[in-house]
Amino acid sequence: MRLLYFAWLRARIGIGEETVEPPADVRDVAGLVEWLKGRGPNYAEALANLSVVKVAVNQEYVPYGHPVRAGDEVALFPPVTGG
Amino acid sequence: MAVRVQAGDFDPGAELAALTAGSRSIGGVVSFVGLVRDMAGGEPVGAMTLEHYPGMTERQLEAIEAEARARWPLDATLVIHRHGRLEPGDRIVMVACASAHRQAAFEACWFLIDWLKTRAPFWKLEETPAGGRWVEAKEQDDEAAARWAQPGNATKEG
Numbered sequence: 001m002r003l004l005y006f007a008w009l010r011a012r013i014g015i016g017e018e019t020v021e022p023p024a025d026v027r028d029v030a031g032l033v034e035w036l037k038g039r040g041p042n043y044a045e046a047l048a049n050l051s052v053v054k055v056a057v058n059q060e061y062v063p064y065g066h067p068v069r070a071g072d073e074v075a076l077f078p079p080v081t082g083g
Numbered sequence: 084m085a086v087r088v089q090a091g092d093f094d095p096g097a098e099l100a101a102l103t104a105g106s107r108s109i110g111g112v113v114s115f116v117g118l119v120r121d122m123a124g125g126e127p128v129g130a131m132t133l134e135h136y137p138g139m140t141e142r143q144l145e146a147i148e149a150e151a152r153a154r155w156p157l158d159a160t161l162v163i164h165r166h167g168r169l170e171p172g173d174r175i176v177m178v179a180c181a182s183a184h185r186q187a188a189f190e191a192c193w194f195l196i197d198w199l200k201t202r203a204p205f206w207k208l209e210e211t212p213a214g215g216r217w218v219e220a221k222e223q224d225d226e227a228a229a230r231w232a233q234p235g236n237a238t239k240e241g
Contacts, residue, residue: 081205082164
């Protein structure tokens with residue numbers, strides 16, 4: 001599973017991209033985020049307030065209940081500010 | 084129908100001319116061009132860097148453009164959004180809609196920029212005297228986009 005982080009999430013986590021193999025009980029976005037928070041204080045801090053963390057799976061916006069699978073591209077980022 | 088995400092500048096006049104070139108059915112074109120301001124939240128901004136999500140950005144812009152074309156009778160549409168470091172006065176974004184009649188062109192243009200601001204994956208990092216500052220999403224932008232939840236009702240509310 002390929003993970004991408006953007007804007008201040010990238011800055012706080014310290015990397016923009018990584019490939020991970022979460023345990024089998026990680027089945028949806030919410031589970032993935034909880035697992036990520038346990039990987040270090042940088043993740044826990046960046047993901048402390050999920051009301052400002054948007055998620056895209058395979059480049060489409062999804063809610064936290066959306067399933068995640070091996071091979072997915074999952075992006076975590078703040079609310080967008082373009083235009 | 085065109086979506087472009089690019090680092091370089093663009094020429095709005097040339098873009099508009101190209102958009103309608105060869106057409107004899109277009110009655111009007113409405114465009115919006117967004118620029119970098121030198122102030123934000125009462126603080127001076129020296130420059131900003133626009134980060135984006137390559138791939139998803141294009142997909143989202145294409146989806147927004149397709150939605151506009153589904154809602155209004157448009158002959159041509161254009162969305163250009165820049166990324167990278169920009170300075171005050173620089174152009175950031177351009178949207179343009181051409182139609183047989185002005186109402187569709189005005190409404191679709193407004194819709195495009197409102198939806199783009201809340202859906203296209205771009206993030207602005209401002210350079211201020213206190214250092215880099217990520218721009219926070221504005222509630223007004225969500226409200227502006229929400230006006231378009233139902234097709235064609237943009238101008239009903241103030």
